Amino acid sequence: MRSGFRFAIAIACAAPCLAAELPNLTSQLQDISALASRGLAAITDAASAAPPHPAADLSNLTPALQNISAAVFPDLVAIAADVHEHPETSTEEFHAHNAVVQYFAKINPGLWEVTPSAFGEPTAWTLEFENRPRGYRGELPAVGFMSEYDALVGIGHACGHNLILLNGIAAAAMARQAVIDFDIPARLIVVGTPDEEDTGGKHRLEVAGAFKDSDVWMMAHPATSNIVSPLGARANALLEISGKTHAEAVKKAYKELVTVVDLAGKLPGDATTAVPVENVGMFASNIVQTRIDLGVAGLPLDEVNKTIADIGDDHDIEWAVSSSENGVDITFEGRGGHGSEGSFSALSLSVEVFRQLSASHPDVSYYLPSNTSHTELDITINVRSRYTLDMEEIKSSIQDAVECIPDSIEWDLQYPATEVTPFLPDLLIEVMSKPEYGSQKWTIINTTPAATDASFVQQAVVDPETRKLVKAKRAVFHPNFSICEESAKCPYNHEPEFAHLAGTDFAYAQTEKMARSLAEIAVKLLNDKELMDQATAITR
Template identity: 50%
Template sequence: MRTPFFSALALGAYTGGLALAADVANLSSCLKSISADVFPGLKAIAVDVWKNPETGLEEHHAHDLVVDYFTHVRPREWKVTRHAYGLPTAWKLEFESRPRGTPCSAKLPVIGFMAEYDGLVGIGHACGHHQILLNGLAAASMTRQALITLGIPARVVVVGTPDEENGAGKCRLQKKHAFKDADVWFMAHPTNANAVQPLKARINANADFKAATHQEAVRKAYEALTVVRDLALPGTSSSAVPVTEVGMFACNIVQGEISLGINGTSLEAVQQTVSSILDSTYPGVSFTTAYDTDGGVNLTAIGPGGHASENTKSPLDLTVETFSALSGQDGVSFYLPGNTTLAELGVIFDTRTRYTRDLDSVLNAVEAAIGDKADAIVTDTVYPALEITPFVSDMFIDLMKAPDFGSQNWPISTFAPASTDAGCVQNAVVDPATNALLGADKVVFHPNFGICAPGVACALNHEPAFHDAAGTEYSFTRTEFVAQLSRPPSSL
């Protein structure tokens, strides 16, 4: 792995080994001054994107906001490429600082920033990608001006990367060599706490269950759900979280509400069964039961979705356990309320594991467990695990501990909370015995930063409540702080 030299991690003053002038000692105050100029306009873009969420590959409004801003509001600051690399909602910004005395033939060091801006189906920016967009644009804009002010020769590249959530936009862009310009790429992700941490490898298995009747298709799907739920998966911290293709669904959204209809038993029997299952392993989950127009008992389970349910039991899990408890009784059948004319059901198994090398074995275990219950299983793009780059991470954490940067605790965590297609950009290689990082195509620095005000209960990413947290003034202040890495206000 090529490890470039950094100077004041800060935004940027990646210099490829150049010795900086003494003015770098004032970089914190310099960046704060620059931020006062550039941040308000960029924040307005992010607020607009938050208010008008678009799902992956449909981010036309977000694309146009960024392109129009740097074309018309702040013209000639950047070379702007719309619809970059053949993707309608991708864009690229480029800037070159070549101070007087820099040879025309000199190869300039390059620093890259990535920006995301896709929302989630039904719950908008409940993962905060508008803040990733804002962080990338603000950090790059501050870097640009700092290079000019300090007379540092370098290039800055920003790539707008669509469709992180579902379609692996960065993996598509990587195949188009979108990240070849820089060896180092920065982005920062909002969540509920500060941490530098790895992210898991991911692949989705889309299983289709068909039968002669609706009830038979539902039974086949729920039998598969039961088997996968009880499966001992190989690898480290592996999971196969299911999402049924009814109501609001997407491959990375665990439903917060799901209904299962039950025929052949009484309302009281269903209530007793569900009550005996529901315990402390279902935090925040509740249920209702009622007879419905389909002739049976409608069990509706309600609770947290998103990342909050990945390490606990979800509403869907409650329906699966209820199915398991009742499915052996004579005369009992199951249906999806309001969907009884359909004779097929799709289930997405969001399959993840800590290290990329284990992903095939985890997927094979899931597919083997499902077996011939599914008529077809189709997989999507692999998100490789994102590993921590020690040099950059240590520098960042030391910087955060400094009084000039707020004396913050920004821990390195071994827990991998989610997945990202930025793993396609890094393409890490780890030691098979020790899991130590051996090499990578690119250095990708991806810290998570907390956006929740002190003392305020905060949802986790992909929960509807996180959408609200990601639109607060406090969250925008946090994003500005991370972008400039300068002394935060005393309230932070």
């Protein structure tokens, strides 16, 4: 009790003393805080006032990258070849994910900081590297690369995403060694981006913050020519159609297909296409179907065959007719390709045959030879246009045209258009014209051969009147490089034969040049602030 009493008295006696000294203590603390703030400001000012890191002499960069590529590319092309042999569709790219992660984390570790299953995406990954020269205290300039690796339903890597994967990791690996050799301050990032073909993996990665640490992102896509072009806006409409009987469902679906086909040339927007897909068997919304089966009940085989011949002889479509217990079975086969193409396809011929026979024989019924019990036949309309600005009007026009027949119409995630980022194409043309790159000729065009979810990374803003790019969240560079030998007649992206092309030695050799050129551009940007400012001017 006594000790407690004395303690209480001591506190009571000390309180007036502390109260008396409090103003002095407060003043002293304020002085200390002010001194600390001035010291921190002085340190910050000293860092900002420090002379910039001297730019490296890059006169020997091109041959240096050739030597670097000879050392790093063989291992990386083996990864791409493995991925080509094990195609996986969107969000299922576990083999591709593991091949990259295992190589950089276990087989050849220590070069990159490796993050598997990055940003909540099971098949995404990141590679990160920083080079900070001795004495350099400034912020590291950054360049990012994007790698895709999803395949197509039924036809494997017929869009060549195994080469996009290779391009990203190879360009980054070459740039990494170059910034070390030339002592350049740099941060390099590679993001493995799954699910480009289907539901927009880069959109989810963008929301998760995957691209926030660089204002420049580069990738390259295999194609049949060397071009830099915008990439169009894209959306898919799913039409659910049903009938009381199988024949009624098929007839309603084909009436809707006629409506969609007749929209050609009538939709608003620039270079707008609406390509229908019959959701039967193995199909995908962004692939022109190569085979379509249709049955006709109630007409003789010869009459059906003559009707097809009258229409099909003008087009490069093959067909075969045969009698069955249900009627006349027809198989149409034609060239496939990308969903952006409005060309005459196997489905187009089947629609025209339906149109002709329905006009001459209104009571004829139709069926699907593969399954005559289905009472539902859904259709997807793959809609593409040059500019994002036109998409709402286009979608409204399509909705108005088709809304009478379907039970429901749903639209998927819309891909915005990707615009050509200024300045970077000029750097590429300059680099690719060198003998070390085969003195390649490149063209900049304003047509859109396809669409890409890289648009979610760029987030372009276009003037509504002039349709010119006025701003972007990031400078995104997406050139298309040819993997087609000059003497060869090459298939287009999304045709089954393109999958074979994407696995050839020539395709890998072309990818090496493409990756090396992007590495050269990246190193030049990282070394020269003025060049980097020009490349990223569109973001300010």
